[in-house]
Amino acid sequence: MTGMFRRGGADRGGEGLDPYEYAYLAGGGLRVAESAVVSLTERGTLSLGAARLRVIGEERPEHPVERAVIVACPRSKPVREVIEAVRHSSEVDDVARRLVSLGLVRRWGRKPTRAGRRCLAAAASAGQVPAYALHGPAAFVPGSARRGPLAAHPVPDGLGRTLIRMGKALDDDGRGHGTDSGAEGGGFGGGGGGGD
Incomplete structure (x- = not known):
């Protein structure tokens, strides 16, 4: 576990x-x-079943954000409730404050700076x-056993609707709707011959 939280090589002022x-x-x-929920689930500290999290491991995480996750689900609790509780926790605020002090996040709005x-x-x-820290739940391949607890929307928003419309268009195509086959019945016209 110590390898998971060692300071990285990307520095600002000597701090990773x-x-x-x-x-x-x-x-x-x-x-x-x-990310904390996914990491703890992958390490076997949390169990995920029916969109609910439960602490199962004996590990006592060192990182404050992971401890906040453990505190947020003392018994089986819905994943979204745990995530929302941790998202608005003082531990996550501490992460943001540190990044602000390093000049990697703006004080107002808490968005990354160019340096960040x-x-x-x-x-x-x-x-x-x-990968899940960079891309969130979308980093997991749909249908994979390692999708993680947040796979409710593993594909970009709107993609499902687009695929459904495409499927309907293909179905319509197979029944002769919306194709050139209507030209024979007088639907789409090829121009009649104008002769001489």
Whole structure:
């Protein structure tokens, strides 16, 4: 576990960042909370079943954000409730304050600065950041056993609707609707011959 939270190589003033600080740069407090839940689930500290989390392992995490997750689900609790509680916790605020003090996040609005974006890009290209910290639940392949607890929306918003419309269009195509086959019945016209 100590390897998980060692300070990374992307520095500012000699200080590196941990995976949750990178997660904050990538997606704010929500991404930090999601990342902590995924990390604890992968390590066997949390169990996920029917969109509910339950502490099962004996591990007592060292990182304050992970401890906040454990505190947020003393018994079986819905994943979204745990994530929302951690997202708005003082532990996640501490992550943001540290990034502000390093000049990687703006004080107002708490969005990454140019330096923060460069730091995240450098760490990502060096492979120092877990995929779920960078991309959230979308990092997991749909249908994979390792989708994680947040796979409720593993594909980008709107993609499902687009696929449904495409499927309906193909169905319509198969029944002769919306194709050129209507030209024979007088639907689409090829122009009649004008002769001489």
